[in-house]
Amino acid sequence: MNSIPRITVPVFKEQQHHVNLAIQRGELVVGRDLDGFKTELRNTFQRQYVALSNSGHSALMASLRAMGLNGKRILLPALSTCFAITNAIKSSGNFPVYGDLELSTGNLDVTAVAKLRYNFDAILSPNYFGIASDIESFKSFDVPVIEDACQSYLTSMGKESSADAQVFSFYPTKILNAIDGGASLVKQESIYQELKNITYYDHQEAVDDETRYNIRMPNLHAAFGLGTMANLDKIILRNSKIIEIYDDLFANCQVASRLGPLSNKTLSRYVLRFNSIVKRELFMNKCLKAGIGVSKEFMALVKPGNSYPNASRILDTTCSIPLHYQLTDNILDYLMTTLNQIIKELV
Structure with missing residues (x-):
């Protein structure tokens, strides 16, 4: 038998179908699939507001900024599966601090967080490998909580999280492949409006002091993601x-x-x-x-x-x-x- 890969990226006919339709309509960057993708995410995770971006890293960075976190200490686990989290914290103008992990799950340990109280200003907790974090306990520390659900799409489906923001990634190795991309799901309109302000500047009318980025998700990625959702x-x-x-x-x-x-x-x-x-x-x-x-x-x-x-x-x-x-x-x-x-x- 040939070597069995640990990870593969499945391809489905629906992905090609949605992308071909978007190309035929000339909707490569902006188009109706973006709204369709947002609607599916909104309904799946019971969040009123969805802001799409071009990567999971961008979604994390934008979420931290939109929540007004700047120059703050963001607590996260001492281990990760990639450097996207620490890079997002630093690029948002904040500083990472670290807590220990639960032996049984590999997620951020609530007991370790309690010992570090007053040494952090917000919590960023990844759901490693689809294992849900104890978000309810983290909320008891009375600081903003960001749930990194990049690896827990299936686990998080149909469940209303108490986190201030849920962040997803649609990189090809994730369960929901959208070529690449990210999403920030929030409940507060003020945070959502700031996410839109950070993600792109099509609404800007004059030079001002705001810092904005071109980190929006292209419509083709949303179309591909809708094709994956169908499977x-x-x-x-x-x-x-x-x-x-x-x-x-x-x-x-x-x-x-x-x-x-x-x-x-x-x-x-x-x-x-x-x-x-x-x-x-x-x-x-x-x-x-x-x-x-x-x-x-x-x-x-x-x-x-x-x-x-x-x-x-x-x-x-x-x-x-x-x-x-x-x-x-x-x-x-x-x-x-x-x-x-x-x-x-x-x-």
């Missing part, structure tokens, strides 16, 4: 089946367990946490030799050390295995047989 039911069904099969395999495993609650069948990544760094490295090496794509997901935003003991442990003991729509039943059979053998060899 979400199929993606959900397939991913849920794969997750259930993996959960059965690792249910009684002595060396590794799945990150996140077992009740969650809407993951965007299937991440394992091993009981030691040695077992993690052996597992990854054996998988790669067997043609199974695996990877370390986390990177350190600050030196973990003794200040972030859970972050250090998670950084050293986690990796992800393939989870995507294009894992066929034949490939899954091979994965189960091979992974089962590898696990037995590690005990």
Whole structure:
């Protein structure tokens, strides 16, 4: 069997259909698909206001600025899966400060946040791998809370978040692929108006002291995203089946367990946490030799050390295995047989 990639980007005929229609109408940058995409997001996440942008990073940066945060300390986890979060904080004129992670989820730890009280002005909490953060607890600290839902599209669907802003990414490796793009979902009209003011300047009539950007989402991206949305039911069904099969395999495993609650069948990544760094490295090496794509997901935003003991442990003991729509039943059979053998060899 050929190598099994950890991530793939599925292509659907509906994506091409929506894009072709937009091209035929000459709606490449501005067009009706933008309104359609916003309406779908508004209905899905029960938010009154949706501001689209050209990337998840832009959505985060614009949200921080629109909420009036400038020169403030923004708390986030000590580990991340990319540098977009810290770059967005810095480009918005703010400063990142770090908290430890929950061992069971990999998300920002509420207990660690409580210990840092008065050392931060806002909280930016990512839902890593589709695992929901404890937003309700973060709201109790009486500071603005931004929920980074870039990896939790499926988990967040149909649920009303108490966060002041929800931010999404539509990069091709995300569940909702729109070529690229981002969205800021808010409840307050004043924040929404400021988001529009920051994202583009088509309403500007004269030179003023405002700082604005050209970070709007092109209509073609929205059209592509609508094509992906048409296939979400199929993606959900397939991913849920794969997750259930993996959960059965690792249910009684002595060396590794799945990150996140077992009740969650809407993951965007299937991440394992091993009981030691040695077992993690052996597992990854054996998988790669067997043609199974695996990877370390986390990177350190600050030196973990003794200040972030859970972050250090998670950084050293986690990796992800393939989870995507294009894992066929034949490939899954091979994965189960091979992974089962590898696990037995590690005990």
